[in-house]
Amino acid sequence: MDSRTCPWHALRFDTGGHVVKKYDAIVIGAGHNGLTNAAYLAKSGLDVLVVERNSYIGGATVSRELHKDWTYSNCSYVCSLLRPEISRDLELPRHGLQVVPYGGGITFMENGDQFGNFRDHERQYREIMRHSPRDANAYDRYSADVTKQTRLIRPFLLRTPPDPTSLKPRDLKELAMLARAFTEMGEEGLADTLKFWTMSVGDYLESFFETDVLKAHLAGSGIIGTALGVYSPGTAYVLLHHYMGDVDGTVGAWGFARGGMGAVSAALAKSLQAYGGEIVCAANVDQIMVRNGRATGVALKDGTEYHADIVVSNLDPKRTFLDIMAESDLPEDVVNKAKNFKIRGSSGKLNIALDGLPTFNGVHPDSTLMIGDMHFSDSLERLERAYDDWKAGAWSRDPYCDMLIPTLTDPTMAPPGKHMMTVFVQYAPPLINGREWTDEDRDAFGKTVIDQIGNYSPDFKDLILHAEVRTPRELEAEVGLTEGNIFQGELTFDQLLFNRPFPGYAQYRGPVKGMYMCGSGTHPGGGVMAAPGANAAREILMDLKRPNTVPGAYADD
Amino acid sequence: MSEYRDETMMLKTPFHSRVEAANELNEWDGWSGYTTPVAYTDVELEYFAIRNSTGVFDLSPMTKYRISGPDAEAYLNRLVTRDVSKIKIDRVGYVIWCDDEGQMMDDGTLFHLGKNDYRLCSYTRVMDWMSWAAMGFDVRIVDETSEVAALAVQGPTSCACLSAMGLTGLEELKPFGIKRFTFADTELMVSRTGFTGDLGYELWIEPQHAEALWDQLFAAGKHYMIKPIGSSALDLARIETGFLQAGVDFVPAQDTVRIGRSRSPFELGLSWLVDFEKPVFNGRKALLKESVEGSSYRLVFLDVEGNKPAANSFILVGPEQVGTVTSAAWCPTAKSNFAFAQVEAKYAEVGRELIAEIYYQRELHWTRLLAKCTVVAAAPFNPPRRRQTPAPMC
CATH class of the missing domain: 3.50.50.60 (FAD/NAD(P)-binding domain)
Known part of the structure; x- marks a missing residue:
């Protein structure tokens, strides 16, 4: 069979090359x-x-069957920003x-407690209240502010950016539209926006909340795919980037592609x-x-x-x-x-086939929290330290994980009762202390992540049937993303x-x-x-x- | 003197104990005097259970009539517009019935349970009309609404859930087929029917076994993401697939007070259910006349520009109002902005562009939108699995 035969096969070439059409x-x-x-x-x-x-x-x-009967979304893994x-x-x-929304999310804490990000607003309020009554109320202020910012940016997603140096009528018109959108924010709004676009996600969240675990839970969106830490300027915008999508009009919602x-x-x-x-x-x-x-x-x-x-x-x-x-x-x-x-690699990924649903400390197996994104970093400090390792040319010893079990939503990706887990991991540098990744590095990186999960799930390791570990090296080699930068x-x-x-x-x-x-x-x-x-x-x-x-x-x- | 009986205002379905336990939102509605859930946990996720895994809907309050006796088939052929003799035993037919003016009274599903033995399920109550129509026929009509508990089990993993519950061979059941199983020493009847436009089944059982059925179904369906669904999610699913709802998309003829508010099957796009080959049926003469002379209105499906649902919109041609929207929704699976509208018949051809006058509110600010819409031939959701036999497992 010709190596170029694929499901999307196109004719009009011959294996000898040089067909000119x-x-x-x-x-x-x-x-x-x-x-x-x-x-x-x-x-x-x-x-x-x-x-x-x-x-x-x-x-x-992509969806790839790398373990028999299991389908992995082995690169990108959730869907929200795809323009409707x-x-x-x-x-x-x-x-x-078909994009199926999911709800919930959880950050496990080192002290055995947790923050459950319930999909239902009132239930979420009570959960935040457990950590801080003030934060529970501040969450509404936070939501309104993020929504304001998404409303500013969303109309420009399907527009070509104007060239600010051009005098072409179209550029001038588009610039005027951009200026108008900014002016509509008002003087204070404009200042907020400029701040928002340049500040760190850590500083941004600290202007709303006092609870470490809540800030950490939300901060993840500010660093995903980015070789910056939660206190690096510019990461607040990255958070916005993850909020500006929608599933069927619910802005900020995420879903799985069935x-x-x-x-x-x-x-x-x-x-x-x-x-x-x-x-x-x-x-x-x-x-x-x-x-x-x-x-x-x-x-x-x-x-x-x-x-x-x-x-x-x-x-x-x-x-x-x-x-x-x-x-x-x-x-x-x-x-x-x-x-x-600037296209620095910052992340890796594990795709894991599981023989059953792992149990997590302090969470009922039927909890809706498990259907969403799960994390183990319970403070901004731990997130920043994870970034410190990257700066030093190593993967994080205490990594940030964005972990999901899509098979709790999608019945097509594993046999009934079995599960597939996707773990996005940050940070992983493009080079280890300036040298290329080796297979041993990759395996050790994978072990770091599996150990991290195992700390919160007693039966997780025993359920692993297969795990694909991807470092920036694999992302670059297989997908062609320079340094494995996902964006x-x-x-x-x-x-x-x-x-x-x-x-x-x-x-x-x-x-x-x-x-x-x-x-x-x-x-x-x-x-x-x-x-x-x-x-x-x-x-x-x-x-x-x-x-x-x-x-x-x-x-x- | 008969004893005075005091009853609660609302009845409970045979599944109520389970429905109540699962109804975390505590949102209830009434349906034919029964307490029924609007939503259990989250309308959006319940809707996606129907489209991605399995949604379970308690349809026990559905009006059910048992029609039997030597003339049952002949009688039904008189009552409904399609040819009942073509619905074989252990098959279900979608039927409509009209008054003498050929105006639609309701639609329903007719189950052919045995020779001259049928069950008719409908939204409206129809005993009075059926009794009138039975004059001269040797039939027995019994309202068995409260004697049959029913669950709709709908979605791509519905067959997998039911197979896991032990209903072996179900995947071979064709759409609109009936298959009987034994459950707790009684008969569990399963039909491949539903109101979602998806792969799905309806389960029919004696009320005393309802709770056990629910428990076994949910235990078996756990790995297939089975989820109870309320009326809001079901409504979204039926709009997306183009199913009419009596009382919403048409007024049952017997309920209309004002002249011109009832509609004929032709006006509702249901001419395929009218069989003029039959020499006699209620409304035939009027419908024959309408088929020659033309209809006044037409229910059309609209693909509406933008993402604001055209609920309750006026339909315009230029400045003139030519119709109104009866059902509308942003369809989450089909990713389309879809509406049903009643328009003057001359504006109903497929491809015709109309304008929907949409009003929507954001932070107490109302906006009026004139959205372009196009008459389309079919509803946007119609997956192959709805028709596939053997039924797919996910």
Whole structure:
């Protein structure tokens, strides 16, 4: 069987290479943004090809059976930010995608107590009250403030960031819209917003709460995927990034893609194919071909060439500009900016097949708290110390874990009564004291996490049937995320909006004519939103003077 | 002199002890004089139990009539608009019945239990009309609402739950089929029917075994994420799949007071249930006339732009009001903004664009929205598993 045969098999190549069929557009990378981008281009009638390095599609939105009868969402693992406008427009439900919300969450404490984040507001109030009556009430103030900030940012998710240096009418209009949104916040609101976008999640939470465990429970969202600590400036925004999604209008809610995150990419691929687009797997791009300052197609490592006037890279900015483009084809400043782009690896992941549901100290096995996100870091101090280890070039000895058991919600991912556990782990550095990770390091990292869980669950270790341990090394090697950074570049203010990935290139157009970017390294960033892919498609269609196929955002009022 | 009996205002279903224990929100409603739950724990999660695992709904208050006797089939063929002789024994048929003016009285499910032995389940009470219609037929009609306890078990893992409970071979039961099992030395009847548009079953048993049935079902369904659901979640599911609700999407003809407020099956999009091959049935003459002369209204399905549900909206063409929305919801699985509307018949063709006048409130501020909507042929949720036999297990 040809190695390029995959469920999304596209014809029109021969194994000898050099088949020349000219496409209208080629998208590099069948991750969710590449597929979204391709689907919108195909929807407009373009002849589109997606080339994927792996033998399977999805990038970091995959479902993989790595242990018989168990399905792992082995990279991204929960879903909230996926734009509902895109889901509906590309008919993803009809193509098999269902996002099922989950509730609850818990942080286990070292002293044997816990904080249970109940889905029901009144029940949550009583639980916070157990720790602090004042915090229980302050939670409402916190919710209102976070909601204010999400309302500011959400309308811009499906818009192209304006170029603040441009005098083009469209840029001026978009800038005015941005300015208006800010002005509507009022003077105090504006000050709060600027503070919010630059301050640390620790400082932010301390302006509301006094209870360590509550702050720690909430702070996790501020550091996930980010090589910063809870007291590092900029992490408050990362928290916002995790709150600005919604499931069916419930802003901030999260859900599981039924069948794992691969259901997202599978539905996108079906949508793309329904519009006539093609996908070819095991097609490892060596270089974006450029002639006379224009993109002309892609050359694979095996010598095959695919030609098109439009080439879209779904890879991160470093891989795009430093790996698959020739330095001689690029302006010097782009090469420098790509080199300086901040995309530090900070996390690892364990995917675990369990022979049954583990019991946790102090939690009833039927508790709804188990259905949500579970953590073991009960203070900001412990979280900051975890970051200290990363700075020292080691994985955290007392790591932050975002742990979920999707099989308490999704009946399709393990046999009945058995379970699958996903454990996102922070921090894990891209290099161990400056050297590459070894298999021994990986196993020791895995053991650190398993021991951490075992401290709170007496039967957990005995239930493990299989565990996949992924460090930044595996994430980079298998998924192609530089340093294993899950957002394709850090979500700090210096790399957001018209600075993402870098100033002058935030409107999805590359430095070479006909070359575009559509990955999470562009606005509005990562988190399985599909917004970068859709936004990039809108720009491409505009350049081609074709009617726009990308939907606008729902009014968020 | 008969003894004076004092009763509570509301009745309890045979499952009440279990329903009450599970109803953490303590949100109750009344249904035909019975206390029934609006929601148990969380409407959204209950809805997703129907679509992702298994939701269990106590439908004991559903009105149930036993119709038997030598003329039962002939009688029912007179009563309802479709050909009852085509509903074989151990099969269920979706039926509607009309008054003499061809106006819809209600819809329901007709269970063919044995030769000339049927059960009709309906939302409205219909004893009076059925008794009138029985004139000249040798039939016996008994209201057995309180004599049969019933649970709807709906969702992609419903077959797995019931199989785990010991109902072997259930996966081979076709949609609208009936299969009988023995449970606690009595008969447990299972039909592959429901009000969710999903894979699902309804369980029918004598009331004294209701609690034991509930307990065994929930024990068996634990690994399949079984969850009790209230009326709110069910309502969302039925809208998403395009099922009409009497009293919501049409007024049962016998209840209408004002002229022109009742609707015919044609107006409700149910012409496929009217079989003019039958020489005689109630309302035939009027319906035949309407089929020739055309209808005044038409119930349409609307795909509504944006994400604000078009509940209670006026439907406009230009400045003119041409209809009203009867049911509307943001559909969480289909990810669409869906509505049923009654519009003047001339605006009902598929593909037609209309405007829904939507009002919604945020922080005491009302906004009026004129949302574009398109008439679509079918409801957005219609998964293959609803029809698959053998039934899938998840």
